Amino acid sequence: xxxxxxxxxxxxxxxxxxxxxxxxxxxxxxxxxxxxxxxxxxxxxxxxxxxxxxxxxxxxxxxxxxxxxxxxxxxxxxxxxxxxxxxxxxxxxxxxxxxxxxxxxxxxxxxxxxxxxxxxxxxxxxxxxxxxxxxxxxxxxxxxxxxxxxxxxxxxxxxxxxxxxxxxxxxxxxxxxxxxxxxxxxxxxxxxxxxxxxxxxxxxxxxxxxxxxxxxxxxxxxxxxxxxxxxxxxxxxxxxxxxxxxxxxxxxxxxxxxxxxxxxxxxxxxxxxxxxxxxxxxxxxxxxxxxxxxxxxxxxxxxxxxxxxxxxxxxxxxxxxxxxxxxxxxxxxxxxxxxxxxxxxxxxxxxxxxxxxxxxxxxxxxxxxxxxxxxxxxxxxxxxxx
Ligand code: PMP
Numbered sequence: 492x493x494x495x496x497x498x499x500x501x502x503x504x505x506x507x508x509x510x511x512x513x514x515x516x517x518x519x520x521x522x523x524x525x526x527x528x529x530x531x532x533x534x535x536x537x538x539x540x541x542x543x544x545x546x547x548x549x550x551x552x553x554x555x556x557x558x559x560x561x562x563x564x565x566x567x568x569x570x571x572x573x574x575x576x577x578x579x580x581x582x583x584x585x586x587x588x589x590x591x592x593x594x595x596x597x598x599x600x601x602x603x604x605x606x607x608x609x610x611x612x613x614x615x616x617x618x619x620x621x622x623x624x625x626x627x628x629x630x631x632x633x634x635x636x637x638x639x640x641x642x643x644x645x646x647x648x649x650x651x652x653x654x655x656x657x658x659x660x661x662x663x664x665x666x667x668x669x670x671x672x673x674x675x676x677x678x679x680x681x682x683x684x685x686x687x688x689x690x691x692x693x694x695x696x697x698x699x700x701x702x703x704x705x706x707x708x709x710x711x712x713x714x715x716x717x718x719x720x721x722x723x724x725x726x727x728x729x730x731x732x733x734x735x736x737x738x739x740x741x742x743x744x745x746x747x748x749x750x751x752x753x754x755x756x757x758x759x760x761x762x763x764x765x766x767x768x769x770x771x772x773x774x775x776x777x778x779x780x781x782x783x784x785x786x787x788x789x790x791x792x793x794x795x796x797x798x799x800x801x802x803x804x805x806x807x808x809x810x811x812x813x814x815x816x817x818x819x820x821x822x823x824x825x826x827x828x829x830x831x832x833x834x835x836x837x838x839x840x841x842x843x844x845x846x847x848x849x850x851x852x853x854x855x856x857x858x859x860x861x862x863x864x865x866x867x868x869x870x871x872x873x874x875x876x877x
Contacts, residue, residue, distance in 0.1 A: 497841055498814040499631045499659055499787040500682035502831035504738070505745055508686055512738035519733055525725030527736055532722075534743035537751055539676065539694050540667030544722040546693040546715060549732040552658035552679035555691030557585050558713035559654050559675045563699065565707035566590040568622040571612065571651070573604045573642075576632035577817045582625050582656055589708055594621075600820060601633050601789070603782035606641035613649045622702075623652035623674070629660035632817045634789035634826060635778045636664065640671045647672040652702060658682060661692075662746065663758045663786040663830050674699040680735060683758075683786060685742040685831040689735045695719075745832075758785040760872050761829035761838050764865035768842035771864035772855050777824055786830040789816070791823065793854055798822050801848055809844035839865050 496503050504512075517523045528547075535545045548555060564570070569592040572583035583593045596612050598604045609624065624646045628639050639655065646653045652674040657666060661676070662683030668676050673696065680690035695703065695715055703715050717728040746754055762785045766776055769790050777789035792798045798815055802825050805811040816824040827841055842861035849855035 493810070495811045495837060495840060497828050497833065497837065498812055499826060499828040499830060500679070501688050502682055502685060502828060503833060504687055505685055505742070505832045507745060508738045508741045511741040512687060512734045514734070514737050516733050519731050520726065524731075524733070527740060528722075528725045528727075528731075531736060531740050531743065534740070534747060535692070538662055538666065538743070538746065540665075540671075541669045541694055543669075543694060543696070544719065546695065546718040546722060547727060547731065547736070548691045548693070548713070548718070549689060549730075549735075550679075550691035551688060552656070552677065552681075552691060553581065553585070554713075555677040555679070555693050556582050556656060556658075558691070558693060558710075558715070559677055560586050560589050560591065561706070561708045561710040561713050562695075562703045562715045563652060563654065563675065563706050564589065564591050564622060565705070567592065569594065569620060570623045570625055570654075571596060571609075571616070571621045573609060573624065573626045573637075574598070575602070575604060575627055575630040575635050575637065576600060576820075578631055578656055578658070579625075579627045580818075582627070582654075586625065601635060601777040601779075603630075603635050603637055603778075604642070606638060606645040609642050610645040610649070613646070613651070618650060621651040623654050625654045626656070628655050628657040628666070628676075629664060629784050629786055631659040631784075631787055631826075632789075632820065633777055634784040634787045635782050636660070636784045639673075640667070643671040643673055652699060659786055659830065663755070665751075665755050668694045668696065672696075674702075680739055683831045684739065685745065686735060686738045689732050690739060755785070757835065758829060760869065761833060761835055762786070762788060763872075764835060764868040765827060765829055765838045765842065767868050768838065768861035768865035769845070772842070772846050772849055772861040774845075774849075777820075787826055787828045789820070789824045789826045792825060793849075796852060796854070798825055800852065801825050801845065804848040805841070805844055808848070811841050811844050813841070835869055
């Protein structure tokens, strides 16, 4: 039996995508590459909710987070970082590393920052204080989804640029960059986009392009202006990750064949089913339902056992791979992703395995209660949709 990979990235890569990434290389300055590049642009538009060319770098998500900082800011600029967990904190630290002044709006682990809280902070700070507000659409370390349209509206009404880390959201959560007023949104290939790690993708709004022209921080590899010039010719300024782009094109075809709305609904349904199943096993969840992520769920480790008993047990006895906690949540939670190519029946599988482990530890009354609860969610969804 293959391992069942349910970590929040890299995620399972579908066979069509795996085959595509192993194809023979092509000339990245020739016409076949331009066709590949333009097809990808076409298929990315509805996923980003924008008609702009998306800039694509060979990079991990952190790389394109850094790209946003060096392209938008000048030394001494001040930004507000909304921190809901490890990745919000990472963006703040990257900005600080480049001499940007960072104020933090930090919320407790497992909760979401609200649009009201952001608005209040901005109003108290005064209109000219911040060049930008930086947020995380889906905080992977806690399994919390930000209400991005509401936060975007609050930020836009007050003037600063809005920079979004959508590394674990884009492709699994509806995103409308243009309509919502996002200025820069960065993501990676290895999560809901079902492609191996190594591509960083960036949306830049017209207002952000003006900021890019004015920004004084040094940049070369990440310079959005160079990337845009090449994009207009269907190319990238430096050697692109051709194999990964072959893969991304296939992944996008799969997403559109399923239908974007169906993809988002599948993610929400998997989250609901997994959450119901975990609760049926007596487990507590880190995030409340109203802010729960559709792509990853953080589960509290029950009192009296170590997180490794679950994580290692799942791996060694059931070949199911889940993630632990990060930072202050290390040892206190485990995280199960339902992201990208993950299927509803895989939630049943991980709940069966978890139920077995908890039952053997004397912590669950019925090992199958979780899987049954998840199946019930799917049955109810089928009735509603039918
Ligand atoms: N932001 C978020 C929300 C993430 O989930 C991740 C990856 N887990 C990153 C940033 C960093 O991406 P990478 O590991 O590709 O640098």
